[in-house]
Amino acid sequence: MQFSQKLCPFCKKDNQCDVKNAKSCWCMHIKVPEELKLLVPKENKMKTCICKNCILEYKDNADKFKEKYIKDNQ
Template structure:
């Protein structure tokens, strides 16, 4: 199977990740820690290809916060 790797698309939600890693001043993603649990969900063929978007990271933290309130 052939995959099209698009580094501007989040590998989790398939929306724009707004990555600007090629810019001279870098990208927001260089200063953001992506939780290991999200990195583990990236399909193998997309690991190291594109950034997880900020929306997925925020959703993850919101869910973790909700989960901790339930416990």
């Protein structure tokens, strides 16, 4: 499977991560739930960041998020 470090593993949109510039990246100022990290597809783990919108969507309603993005409803 092809992946891009700039695409969110769930919505496939630009994750807008700038982790190379850690002080200014939004990802350094938001808590990513551990359960959400576990849902990242194996082929993308530690290779791409989850976008802020998906993190917030998951925090708002984890079950709805899983229905939308997780195949076979793990």
